[in-house]
Amino acid sequence: MILHLGALAGRLSIPVGRASRMELLGATGALLGITLTALLSSLLAHSAFPFIVAPLGASAVLLFAVPASPLAQPWSIVGGNTLSAAVGVAVSLTVSNMAIAAGLSVALAIVVMIMTRSLHPPGGAAALTAVLVHPSATSLSAALLFPFLPVALNSLILVLVGVLFHKISGHRYPHSAEAAPASPSQRLAMEDIEAALTTMGDAFDIDPADLQHLLLLAEQHALERTTRTTPDNKA
Incomplete structure (x- = not known):
């Protein structure tokens, strides 16, 4: 029974229609995407924050491993991450209790992403990151900048790398x-x-x-x- 459930879970964790070549391409794309995003963002990102945020790792999984997903399209990545980070900033500046701010930021980010048709799972992490980072922000102006530098910048660079990578590898992206x-x-x-x-x-x-x-x-x-x-x- 345990082996059967383990095999079932393994099958369910892999998108339908995948091939080994696509898995290797996805890993290669993520390597290039995150590396270039980090390098380029480090030149422009605000010094008060990391030059790349952790939710971009999850964005890269969607962009390069399942590029046909509606959750992996350009507007979902850029809009979802940026808007969610903005929600997180707003919540962090108005709610002092960290636990309540954490839950509220993710909940509101989901609502905003659905309303703007930019649903992107890493957006929830972007909102949560904003709450965790901003209490220690050096100034209000730095906090307000966070959704743009580094979040929007990271997301935009990652998408541009994704478009180029999928074009070279012979896949349609953005997907239609x-x-x-x-x-x-x-x-x-x-x-x-x-x-x-x-x-x-x-x-x-x-x-x-x-x-x-x-x-x-x-x-x-x-x-x-x-x-x-x-x-x-x-x-």
Whole structure:
């Protein structure tokens, strides 16, 4: 039972459709992305803060390992991190209790990211980092600068490296869904996908258009498989 659960957890932790080459590319991209972000940011970042913030490590995982994710797109990375850091600064300047400020900053960051369509998980870490850093900030002006230097600067450099890296490696980024193939049965439409997602009531890390494309391709393969007339299949 333990081995079975361990194997299941291992499968669930890997995005569907991954290949070993993509894993190596993702690691290489993260290496280049974080290194260049750190080097370039160190030239411009405000001396009161680190030249690179920890949430960028999580942003790099999304950007280079799952670049098709809606959570890994440029606006999500730059907007999500920057806006969340700004929320963290605002909370840190108005709430003195550290525990309450920590929880409130992350909660409000989620709300702001959803409202601005910039949902990005590392944004929660950016908001929390702002709360942890700013009580020791040297001045109000330095605190107000934090969302821009280093957070926005880090995020922008990372995205630019990601765009170049994915272009060189032959992948589309920013990601856009391909045109869906025709449905063999003419029964599966986007409205069906949206209705099914609504019925399930959960949020999934995939664009509905990508999901439709995947399901239609699966339907085509299923139709081809079931209509084969080779002796082996008859057996």
